[in-house]
Amino acid sequence: MKKVVGHFIDGEIVEYNERTQDIYDPALGDVAAQVALASKETVELAIASAQKAFPEWRNTTPLKRARVMFRFKELLEENRDKICYLLGKEHGKILHDAAGELQRGIENVEYACGAPELLKGEYSKNAGPNVDSWSELQPLGVVAGITPFNFPAMVPMWMFPLAIVCGNCFILKPSERNPSTTLFLAELLYQAGLPKGVLNVVNGDKEAVDLILQDTRIKAVSFVGSTPIAEHIYAKATANGKRCQALGGAKNHAIIMPDADMDNAANQLLGAAFGSSGERCMALSVVVAVGDQAADALIEKMTLAMKDLKVGAFDNTANDFGPLITKQHQEKVLGYIDSAQDQGASIVVDGRGLQVKGYEKGYFVGATLIDNVKAEMDSYKAEIFGPVLQVMRVEKMQQAMQLINDHEYGNGTCIFTRDGEAARYFSDNIQVGMVGINVPLPVPVAYHSFGGWKRSLFGDLHAYGPDGVKFYTKLKTITQRWPTSGVREGANFAFPS
Ligand code: NAD
Numbered sequence: 001m002k003k004v005v006g007h008f009i010d011g012e013i014v015e016y017n018e019r020t021q022d023i024y025d026p027a028l029g030d031v032a033a034q035v036a037l038a039s040k041e042t043v044e045l046a047i048a049s050a051q052k053a054f055p056e057w058r059n060t061t062p063l064k065r066a067r068v069m070f071r072f073k074e075l076l077e078e079n080r081d082k083i084c085y086l087l088g089k090e091h092g093k094i095l096h097d098a099a100g101e102l103q104r105g106i107e108n109v110e111y112a113c114g115a116p117e118l119l120k121g122e123y124s125k126n127a128g129p130n131v132d133s134w135s136e137l138q139p140l141g142v143v144a145g146i147t148p149f150n151f152p153a154m155v156p157m158w159m160f161p162l163a164i165v166c167g168n169c170f171i172l173k174p175s176e177r178n179p180s181t182t183l184f185l186a187e188l189l190y191q192a193g194l195p196k197g198v199l200n201v202v203n204g205d206k207e208a209v210d211l212i213l214q215d216t217r218i219k220a221v222s223f224v225g226s227t228p229i230a231e232h233i234y235a236k237a238t239a240n241g242k243r244c245q246a247l248g249g250a251k252n253h254a255i256i257m258p259d260a261d262m263d264n265a266a267n268q269l270l271g272a273a274f275g276s277s278g279e280r281c282m283a284l285s286v287v288v289a290v291g292d293q294a295a296d297a298l299i300e301k302m303t304l305a306m307k308d309l310k311v312g313a314f315d316n317t318a319n320d321f322g323p324l325i326t327k328q329h330q331e332k333v334l335g336y337i338d339s340a341q342d343q344g345a346s347i348v349v350d351g352r353g354l355q356v357k358g359y360e361k362g363y364f365v366g367a368t369l370i371d372n373v374k375a376e377m378d379s380y381k382a383e384i385f386g387p388v389l390q391v392m393r394v395e396k397m398q399q400a401m402q403l404i405n406d407h408e409y410g411n412g413t414c415i416f417t418r419d420g421e422a423a424r425y426f427s428d429n430i431q432v433g434m435v436g437i438n439v440p441l442p443v444p445v446a447y448h449s450f451g452g453w454k455r456s457l458f459g460d461l462h463a464y465g466p467d468g469v470k471f472y473t474k475l476k477t478i479t480q481r482w483p484t485s486g487v488r489e490g491a492n493f494a495f496p497s
Helices: 040-058 062-078 080-091 095-112 154-165 180-191 206-214 227-239 262-278 292-306 327-342 397-406 420-429 465-471
Strands: 007-009 012-014 019-025 030-037 122-128 131-139 142-146 169-173 199-201 218-224 243-247 252-256 284-290 346-349 368-371 388-394 412-416 434-437 473-481
Touching: 007 040, 007 180, 019 080, 040 131, 040 142, 040 169, 040 199, 040 206, 062 080, 062 095, 062 154, 062 180, 080 095, 080 180, 095 154, 142 154, 142 206, 154 169, 154 180, 154 218, 154 465, 169 206, 180 199, 206 218, 206 227, 218 227, 227 243, 252 262, 252 292, 252 397, 262 284, 262 292, 262 388, 262 412, 284 292, 284 397, 292 346, 292 368, 292 388, 327 346, 327 368, 327 388, 388 397, 397 420, 412 420, 420 434, 465 473
Parallel strands: 142 169, 142 218, 169 199, 218 243, 252 284, 252 412, 284 388, 368 388, 412 434
Antiparallel strands: 007 012, 007 199, 019 030, 122 131, 131 473, 346 368
């Protein structure tokens, strides 16, 4: 019998008699454990627990809520090794990459520690004679988050710390493919002093998600995952009267200008394309080289550097990246490489057929570089989500920008150049939500907000940072007047001005 990863409800880990699903060790290609898939009853317990906790939590001072997050941050740091181990074991990412993920998650907790400042609101004295007016940010109630497999620590921490310090109670449904890290985060938050029911973690699949989307007691849903599911979540959640932000997939292009520092660009692209096996929504998966000279120089440098890349299990920090998440995903990535070849692209470095000694059943794909990719190819249109970098050749920067603007996704993009004018024109006009200038992975810091354009985000507000505060609160504006005692006032039928 494999260990079953349960849920975290009302302050404790619970396990019921439910459906389960296998969790794999992606490096070994073996079943490592199982995860419980929440039934209707389990989701109901989580919602009831959160609802019960809300009135008291809502009235807890922002300072006290923030203190829980200060302690949580300390516990995350004290447990860094264990969290990185859990991340590596279930996701496959190498320990140094896991440490980077955790650090970005901690930065969101640090931002949430500023709750008293973030929730101060605005005040206008003498908005009228004897009239004062102020705006305050009130919590929504019970809110939910649904998260993907590729950042089991960071993406949940984009959501629950901020939602909770804003006074909400949170129900989190992590990816069923690697749920252990997220469950451990919930345990740490309770150790940090969070009252029961303020955070509940429900593991599960579509059944649990649909119950969350239907339930009118849940006031808002934050989703991060693939675009088809994001679109479905947004449509269902908003149809049921919820506030929703649904972040989807990506195809992130880098433009290489002929004047770019090619050595630096090649090095930056290596990490941005192949880090975490390309399983990042900000992974750079397409290079658009302006001019054949730039393309040839870059390909030459990258081909040379790719020979030294090391692929293997998470616990050897000499490795650059690890396996893909599942066998099915490995097959999908390999299928896209095959299709690029079949449709006329040139495979410059071929990662198919990679065998890692001692891990022969693992879901590995080696770093792959493909040249002469065209806009009509399937491998260009789709998000591959693997260690595959595709090169396209154009003559002018405008053509490169047109390709990016025409693509269905608009998450991240970047330009490598030494020309400030070109960079400024690019950042001003490109139809993408997060832009880098000689920065290949322009993931905003925790005090800005994260979000793509076009079909990379459904909803109006981006994730975390200032937009996160707006998303997890509703604005109330109060106008107050204290009449002067003894002065009799008559009725006034004109509109107050
Ligand atoms: P996914 O869409 O398969 O799953 C995400 C979540 O949705 C999971 O919790 C899953 O249980 C749930 N889900 C899956 N199918 C569902 C269905 N039919 N109905 C209801 N819920 C369902 O995504 P994934 O494979 O876990 O993650 C990879 C994807 O996430 C990639 O497309 C990647 O680009 C995207 N992603 C985007 C961002 C971003 O910020 N834009 C960040 C990370 C990942």
